[in-house]
Amino acid sequence: MFQKVHVRLALMCAGTTIFILFAMSCGALYISEHGLKTRSFISFQNDMNTLVSNLEQQTIITHEWLTRIEDNGKYLINVIDNGVPFLYNERSTPEQKALFEMAWDCYEQTFAVESTVSAFDTWHMEYRFSSTGRGSGDYYACVTTSQRNSGTFQVMILCSMEPLLVQIRTQRILFVLLDVLAFAALALFSWHFTKRLLSPLEENQRQQNQFIAAASHELRTPLAVILSCASASGRASEEERGHFLDSIQSEGLRMSRLIDDMLLLTRADQCRWTVQKKDTELDTLLLDTFEAFEPSAKEQGVRLTISLPEGAVPPVPCDPERIRQVLAILLHNAFSYTPKGGCVRLSLVYDGKTARLTVADTGIGIPDEEKKKVFERFYRADQSRSEKGHFGLGLCIAAEIAGAHHGRILVTDTPGGGSTFTVVLRTQS
Numbered sequence: 001m002f003q004k005v006h007v008r009l010a011l012m013c014a015g016t017t018i019f020i021l022f023a024m025s026c027g028a029l030y031i032s033e034h035g036l037k038t039r040s041f042i043s044f045q046n047d048m049n050t051l052v053s054n055l056e057q058q059t060i061i062t063h064e065w066l067t068r069i070e071d072n073g074k075y076l077i078n079v080i081d082n083g084v085p086f087l088y089n090e091r092s093t094p095e096q097k098a099l100f101e102m103a104w105d106c107y108e109q110t111f112a113v114e115s116t117v118s119a120f121d122t123w124h125m126e127y128r129f130s131s132t133g134r135g136s137g138d139y140y141a142c143v144t145t146s147q148r149n150s151g152t153f154q155v156m157i158l159c160s161m162e163p164l165l166v167q168i169r170t171q172r173i174l175f176v177l178l179d180v181l182a183f184a185a186l187a188l189f190s191w192h193f194t195k196r197l198l199s200p201l202e203e204n205q206r207q208q209n210q211f212i213a214a215a216s217h218e219l220r221t222p223l224a225v226i227l228s229c230a231s232a233s234g235r236a237s238e239e240e241r242g243h244f245l246d247s248i249q250s251e252g253l254r255m256s257r258l259i260d261d262m263l264l265l266t267r268a269d270q271c272r273w274t275v276q277k278k279d280t281e282l283d284t285l286l287l288d289t290f291e292a293f294e295p296s297a298k299e300q301g302v303r304l305t306i307s308l309p310e311g312a313v314p315p316v317p318c319d320p321e322r323i324r325q326v327l328a329i330l331l332h333n334a335f336s337y338t339p340k341g342g343c344v345r346l347s348l349v350y351d352g353k354t355a356r357l358t359v360a361d362t363g364i365g366i367p368d369e370e371k372k373k374v375f376e377r378f379y380r381a382d383q384s385r386s387e388k389g390h391f392g393l394g395l396c397i398a399a400e401i402a403g404a405h406h407g408r409i410l411v412t413d414t415p416g417g418g419s420t421f422t423v424v425l426r427t428q429s
């Protein structure tokens with residue numbers, strides 16, 4: 001499922017960004033080409049203004065002067081004196097002559113009437129001219145008309161737009177190459193970005209599946225015992241039936257505790273788990289916890305000790321019932337993994353900024369590679385030595401409670417062997 005979502009999300013992300021980039025590239029290319037054409041035409045007009053000024057100063061038009069104006073083929077010139085083609089025009093090739101005929105026709109049809117009404121003795125008109133009749137033009141044309149004593153003298157100058165068109169084509173190819181590279185980079189980025197975006201969801205789905213599988217496994221055992229006892233009690237004696245009912249009650253309570261723990265974690269996942277903070281004397285809370293668990297420690301052959309600060313500890317804002325629950329979870333775990341004759345130490349350290357509640361045992365310890373896993377749901381470091389009543393949810397619940405207080409739980413090795421769990425609480429809410 002996540003693979004299909006990944007592909008679709010990557011396509012949507014890449015497609016959207018590529019479309020936006022393509023639209024912006026087209027806009028930038030249009031603006032650039034428009035600027036190139038405008039600057040090129042203005043440059044042609046400036047050249048023609050200079051040429052017309054020189055033409056006005058010439059009393060005699062010679063072949064040498066016209067050849068110099070052509071600037072080694074940059075311009076093509078066609079001259080008409082009183083409607084008669086100038087002898088200089090014979091130098092043009094048949095293709096150039098046909099080109100000039102089309103250019104004169106275009107001028108006569110479009111600009112001649114406008115030009116003849118000018119009040120000046122000499123005037124000129126620049127325009128774009130297409131030899132194919134298509135597009136915006138592939139030549140710049142300038143027609144200069146001069147009224148002289150002998151009549152009307154006209155000069156047409158054509159300038160090919162091919163250098164400009166080559167520059168535009170080169171620019172388009174460059175834009176295309178850059179767009180292709182950008183598209184590839186965006187596609188690659190979208191693929192990895194959406195993969196990282198979906199990673200937490202995929203991990204959450206994996207954890208949910210693992211949670212359901214583990215919960216089903218934990219519920220299957222007591223349920224099987226209940227069904228077996230219920231089936232056997234129908235044909236058992238009164239004494240045996242009482243034993244079966246005790247087993248059913250015990251397994252039912254076990255299932256109830258497991259379901260309560262799962263509901264507690266579900267509320268935490270849905271952010272519906274709140275803590276009722278109030279100023280709490282942590283030294284008193286630890287002392288009460290110590291007195292409550294001392295009998296249980298003696299029954300299991302474990303020595304329970306407590307260490308409190310010598311000075312008075314200011315009240316710390318927290319939910320005392322939830323913190324007591326955390327300590328109970330840590331102490332239960334310590335008793336479960338500490339052999340007889342071992343020691344469990346409950347302590348409090350206050351430094352003004354944080355309060356550290358520590359439960360240290362001299363048990364089997366936790367390998368370094370498993371320290372991060374102990375807070376996962378249904379995880380137990382030593383399955384063979386775990387008690388039947390432990391489901392692997394206690395430390396996860398404790399971590400959730402600490403997180404709800406904006407605190408955390410640290411696990412380290414106890415000097416000499418064992419594990420030390422430290423609950424770190426901030427002294428200011």
